[in-house]
Amino acid sequence: MEEVKKKIVKMGDEVVQYFLERDGKDISLNIKEDSEHYYLQAKSDVYISEYELEEIFSNYKIHRDLEYDFFWELVGENSEEAELELLFMLADDTKISYEDNILEFNIRVDK
Template structure:
């Protein structure tokens, strides 16, 4: 798929901006380019009063992949100062795992090649 690395970068950028907006101060990211897929591991703290926004994020990440929409809109990710494109992330990935460890959220995203 054309521009695959740029799409991975946009996903990571969107997650970083989102967690900064909900009080994240300790953010870690690991991106692996594996044989069959990209694996993005993301970990962040957040303010406790942001639980509703975290639940919304989890909902968006479970959206089914929609390659047709991704093809047209992926380049717009990260360009909006008013809102996030979290639902687009869900449409760009094949699988998401969300775990809570101590006071942090851990998100693992998989995007097939």
């Protein structure tokens, strides 16, 4: 499997784990592909406190950091919550929304 597809698999795994650790309900994960990008959409009915929501928007909505491309294979090896932050550093674009207890992550990864 090519490297970018392996990244998508790890990202999906980490986002689903994030929801499960917070007792998320109706978790969905959708992955689409076009000629230039992969799109990962994950959402769940989950309660997020104001503090945690602020943490998500300030810490997890991070631009791509090319230095992390060298270490992406280590993501998910120790199941710490910080792994989700690393995944967003690997993404080329991330959009996060939370409305009516639905937390949604939309992640784009360029090929």
